[in-house]
Amino acid sequence: MTVNTLSVEQYQQIKQSGLDKPQLTYNDIAPVLKQHQQNPLFKFTQLGQSALGTPIWQIDIGTGPIKLLAWSQMHGDESTATAALMDLLNFISAAEQKKWRDTWLNEVSLRLVPMVNPDGAAAHTRFNSMGIDINRDAKALQTPEGQLLMQVAKDFKPDFGLNLHDQNRFYAVGDSNKQTTISVLAPAFNDAKDIDAPRKKAMQLIGDMADLMAQQLPGYLGKYDDTFSWRSFGDTFSGMGISTILIESGGHPADDNRQVARRLNTQLLVMSIESIGSKAYQRQPLTAYQGIPFNRSDAIKDVLIKNLGISVNGHSARVDLALELGINNSKPARIQDIGDLSIYSSYHQFDASQLVYQAGKTYALTKKLKLDKTTYLQLLRDGYSHFSGDTKLIENQTDWPVVFSNKGLNSAYPMRYQQATFLLATAEGVEFALLNGQLLALTQARLLYANGR
Ligand SMILES: [Zn+2]
Known part of the structure; x- marks a missing residue:
């Protein structure tokens, strides 16, 4: 059983205010980024900018040998995890978390890229300003945003990649009547869906995520469609030897702005940092991953x-x-x-x-x-x-x-x-x-x- 360092009560204390909205734009997160920019724990670098000129940032935390990259909102209208990344910055920088930070800052190097698609966010659309789905641009690399993401992956060479999205609210978990509030996937890198060593690690870390979900919100975790998607970033990164995990935030009853999924994202991020740092995930059998029911669409x-x-x-x-x-x-x-x-x-x-x-x-x-x-x-x-x-x-x-x-x-x-x-x-x-x-x-x-x- 995974240790759950970030409790619901603690989460309420570090939850960034002002982000409980259906759609976040760059203007929503800019003040939060600015507030953290002077913190010596964080190294802010402007990666570049979107096609319409909005900055895209990377934030580095920690100096460890195991590298974790997490990025959000490459689909402009999927902002749940962007709020979770702001919450994560608050949690990491909280004075009372020094002891916790010290357990992993020398084990893990964390790189965050929140809101990969600020133009799509401003327009409340999935696509970038050129009308291109950035997550189908991993091979063609014609969008500046997709190019930046690929550049990060090639420069940083992460061991693990967390690809953070939202999915529609009409999915149910397997044959149940429960909404899929979170779905996960270790994307395939070929049509045969082969499992190599990096993909196996991704599946094991998902095993830890399944434990956390079973503890926090039993019955609301699904597995995303695992068909190989050649043009997508997750699948492409998986093929580059990065242990990649897709996390999709979904609907929950009486939760219009997906604040339940947001909190779970933050908890999953905190747990992932710990599990990667301590290698706890290596204890997970693949059956934990395989046992997660698939998403059922239009349910x-x-x-x-x-x-x-x-x-x-x-x-x-x-x-x-x-x-x-x-x-x-x-x-x-x-x-x-x-x-x-x-x-x-x-x-x-x-x-x-x-x-x-x-x-x-x-x-x-x-x-x-x-x-x-x-x-x-x-x-x-x-x-x-x-x-x-x-x-x-x-x-x-x-x-x-x-x-x-x-x-x-x-x-x-x-x-x-x-x-x-x-x-x-x-x-x-x-x-x-x-x-x-x-x-x-x-x-x-x-x-x-x-x-x-
Ligand atoms: Zn998406």
């Missing part, structure tokens, strides 16, 4: 509305609806699937077995409308679910979503890929309104779940 839905009554040309049915939310209003919430969806689990579930679908009417705005709770509820009871006309005419005094559509969202029955805005009624009238994926209970005058996952 978890954002919202499941169960057993809603619908009628199409006289054919009545009770169906389940799966909704996909547009996180942070990035896009409209949509109906993703219809039918018997009993094989899926979800972040939010709603029993509609007493309710039937009712198309909402369009309320055409002609003059100013003050939308307080009473007025809004009355409109919904009268069968309106959305508005058309000049959006500026509405003054929304509630914190409920207001849906606009000039085309109208009046389909007589739910349809795939349609925006998730309609009414749910009994014989007595409208009881619930689905407003861009958010369920409003009319009698309670409240949303049933917060925006997000």
Whole structure:
């Protein structure tokens, strides 16, 4: 069993404030980097800059013979581990951690490269500013960011590499209904997925990670798809003899900004430094790695509305609806699937077995409308679910979503890929309104779940 040096309580003390956000940009981490830059424990070097000119830093810590490289956010919209690297800097530099630091500073040389893709981060996109997926540029090396990462690997010659990403929130662990909050992989270096000495070491260190996860959050660790990906950095580094580990941060119930995965990343980083320094990982059998269940894709839905009554040309049915939310209003919430969806689990579930679908009417705005709770509820009871006309005419005094559509969202029955805005009624009238994926209970005058996952 792995020693867990960074407890949850300690983590709360060193957790960097201001980073509990869905998306981090360079401006979010620049003050944290600046704060640590003068610390003699850390050696900051500007590696270079992104295509659009934002600095990319490397931070060296320790003088030991075993070298560990960790980099984050080569996909701009995957910032969870960048926050974890800031937390790690706080933990390493904490005055009360001197004794802990002294156990490994002479054993390990740690090099961190946070936010490899600051341009993609600023644009909230996976790609760099040239539209290239940096993690498919390991062979072509046409992006300045990818070139820098390869240069680091060639100059530093790390023994271990931690490749830190986010994965979508719809994966489950194996056959379970649990979200994959963390997934790991020792990437293959060829199609045969051969295991050479460096890959074996990566698998053994993952064995220690599995122990930590079993202790911290049992059941939420999955293994990422291990198909060889020739153009990717992890697989390429693996082929260069670096013991490479992919760590993917995923979703968790009631955790929109992946703060659970962030904390686990920090704990995994701390543990990895220790395990590499003490060579503890060498005790792990490969069966520990092999026993981690694979990620199951598209297993978890954002919202499941169960057993809603619908009628199409006289054919009545009770169906389940799966909704996909547009996180942070990035896009409209949509109906993703219809039918018997009993094989899926979800972040939010709603029993509609007493309710039937009712198309909402369009309320055409002609003059100013003050939308307080009473007025809004009355409109919904009268069968309106959305508005058309000049959006500026509405003054929304509630914190409920207001849906606009000039085309109208009046389909007589739910349809795939349609925006998730309609009414749910009994014989007595409208009881619930689905407003861009958010369920409003009319009698309670409240949303049933917060925006997000
Ligand atoms: Zn990624």
